[in-house]
Amino acid sequence: EKSIILLPRQNLEICSRRSSRPLPDPRPASLPPSSRPVERRRPPSSPPHLRSIRPSTRPRPPPRKSRRRKNSATFRRSPFSVPRYRPFRACPRTTSRRCTRNGDSREKSSEIFTPSCVIDFVFRWGAFVLTSRLAPSPPVPRQGMPGLGRGAKGTVYVVTDPSEMLKVLHNEGTHPTGAIQYQWPTKRWLKDVRSHLGGGDAPGEDHGFWGDGPKWKRMRTFLQTDLLTPRIAKGYLPGMIRAAEYASKGAPAYAEPGRFHIFSSRASFDMFSSVMFGEFSRMANPGPETSERDRMFCDHALDAAEYLFPMMSNPRELFWSAVGVRTEMYDSFSNGWKNAREIAMEKSYAFMDRASEDRLEGDFQRRSYLANALRRQAEGDAVTREELAEMGFLILSASLDTTSALVNWLVLHLALSPSTQRTLRKELTAAMRDRGAETLVPEMYQQVRTLPYLHAVLRESHRCTPAIPINVIKKNKASALEIHGETIPQNSSILLDSYSVGWDPEFVPQPERFRPERWMDDAVEGRKGTLRQVLDHKMYQKPFSQGARQCPASRVANFEVLTMISQLVLDWDIALSEESEKSVRSFQDVPYYQGTTVQPVMPGFSFTARS
Structure with a gap:
């Protein structure tokens, strides 16, 4: 299950009435000019939910005198004054900590850093938090996050030390908490459509797959069996590689600014279709065999995903949902999911019918996830036919946004770093040559030390x-838990900020530079025995959560990203287009927006075929 990050994006109604004045650059002046954001117009093609937003035509009011205190340079007050797009940026530093919540401020003398993405998250609610490096003196930083935290104010505790977070994982009990439990729009939608995965909203009632009761445990155990098991997950690699080969050929068609995210989402669908059904949909590189229903599924699922977290981070939407009112945003979200669900379940039922009649074609279909799941279902009564079809819709739709976001950021970094591309291509060709192959083979991805x-x-x-x-x-x-010397009450919400340490110059020299060499064996060995070794902790390494509620398809998603990036690097020299080079000099110049994940607004690219 994907963990929650609510980066700021305003309610559409509020955005349409406000001007989009950029905020002053909050990063240290010591950063090089190339890392500072470049002020420019919105890209020609913006995400679907933002196409109707236009800056206000009303004259701007005269600037008001700032009421900030002298030492509060890292404060940002209004939850609606943040630009729609903000580049990733370095973390500003300060020599005093001020944990402010509803006017209550506390001074600390230890030097700290501020996690920019966590600050973005917190200021969506107008709250504020600064976390210490690794081991703060009590109290543990906290802030109010309505809908996520405990109590009327929604208190959430923030830790940066993964060793302290492991205590929480070991204290989850038999029915651990998952991020999807906080997705109230999805819970409401499941109830509206009478989904077999959902439940009711009454206190104490099991919420099905979105809860933590017996129904969740039964379905979760069944779902993850053929996804998280390493041996079975590696068995899907041949299909992923073939799907990536088909998809890569279509990349140049999406090279224009604001279009590459369409390619990455369709390529993600292609690869997971090879896992789920053993079919090659060829959505990223359409041909005569491409299904129009598959294209409609991708469009509906992505449109719905664009509304999920903006709704969760909007207090007005939360209020109207509580009183039973359907807003325009919820209707758009609901219609997108409803249409995508109809297509996905139709596809799953058709596969089930072919399997029952022994009409599956080829090894890819017979060894697919759904074929294996049907065999397991026949051996017992773990899940019903309807529940299995709905779980297929769930993981198929979730695969689009997660995998595509990772691919988008990776392609952007590679386009900005030709030397990284050359080194990676050299490693890939050497691995293929050692195995006597001219294309990618599954054995290359079965062990990390190979690549x-x-x-x-x-x-x-x-x-x-x-x-x-x-x-x-x-x-x-x-039970209650002691973290950094402070007792945290039982059933409290605790999150791990794994982003900030990676941007602290004392842990990562020149953090604004993209340097994969930081994670090679010699660099990892050099950090052992020092404070910097925390960077190599397993809880910092991947975006798929941890523990019993980690993303059930995380292993498959990781293989998808590795194979897609490998194929693109082998097929193309990737660079920014001449027009994009004028405004983008580093990844910090690229704006981003909040879908289900954090997505970059992709610039224009140039794809040059390799011989």
Whole structure:
């Protein structure tokens, strides 16, 4: 399950009435000019939910005198004054900590850093938090996050030390908390459509797959069996590689500014279709065999995903939902999911009928996830036919946004770093040559040591521009817990900020530079025994959460990203277009927006075929 990160994006009604004045650059003046944001117009093609937004035509009011205190340079007050797009940026530093919540401020003398993405998250609610480096003196930083935290104010505790977060994972109890439990729009929608995965909203009632009761445990155990098991997940690699080969050929058709995210989402669908159904949909590189229903599914699922977190982060939407009112935003979200669900379940039922009549074609279909799931279902009564079809819709739709966000950021970093492309291509061709192959083969991805630089590129992208900056949020359900010397009450919400340490110059020299060499074996070995070794902790390495509620398709998604990036690098020299080079000099110049994950607004690219 994908953990929650609510980066700021305003309510559409409010945005349409406000001007989009840029905020002053909050980063240290010591950063090089190339890393500072470039002021420019919105890209020609923006995400669907933003196309109708236009700056206000009314004259701007005269600027008001700032009421900030002298030492509060890192404060940002209004939850609606943040630009729609903001580049990733370095974390500003300060020598005093001020944890302010509803006017209550506390001074601390230890030097700290401010996590920019967590600050973005917090200021969506007008709250404020600064976390210490690793081991703060009590109290543990906290802030109010309505809908996520505990109590009327929604208190959430923030930790940066993964060792302290492990205590929380070990304190989850038999029914651990998952991020999707906080997705109230999805819960409401499941109830509206009478989904077999959902439940009711009454206190104590099991919410099905979106809860943590017996129904969740039964379905979760069944769902993850053929996805998280390493041996079975590796068996899907031949289909992923073939799907990536088909998709890569279509990349140049999406090179214009604001279009590459369409390619990455369709390529993600192609690869997961090879896993789910053993079919090659060829959505990213359409041909005569491409299904129009598949294209409609991708469009509806992505449109619905664009509304999920803006609704969750909007207090007005939360209020209207509580009183039973359907807003325009909820209707758009609901219609998108409803149409996508109809197509996905139709596809699943058709596959089930062919399987029951022994009409599956070829090894890819007979070894697909759904074929294996049907065999397991026949051996017992773990899930019903309807529940299995709905779980297929769930993981198929979730695969679009998550995998595509990772691919988008990776392609952007590679386009900005030709030397990284050359090194990666050299590693890939050497691995193929050692195995006597001219194309990618599954054996290349079965062990990290076979392609260490490829994994280092993926890790550095996650450090610089994480698709899910807050990837772990849990509750200590079993008992009260001591973190950094403070007792945290039982059933409190605790999140891990895994982003900020990677941007602290004392942990990562020149954090604004994209350097995969930081994660090679010699660099990792050099950090052992020092404070910097925390960077190599397993809870910092990937965006798919941890523990019993980690993303059930995380292993498959990781293979998809590795194969897609490998194929693109082998097929093309990727660079920015001449027009985009004028405004984009580093990844910090690229704006982003909040879908289900953090997505970059892709610039224009140039794809030159390799001989």
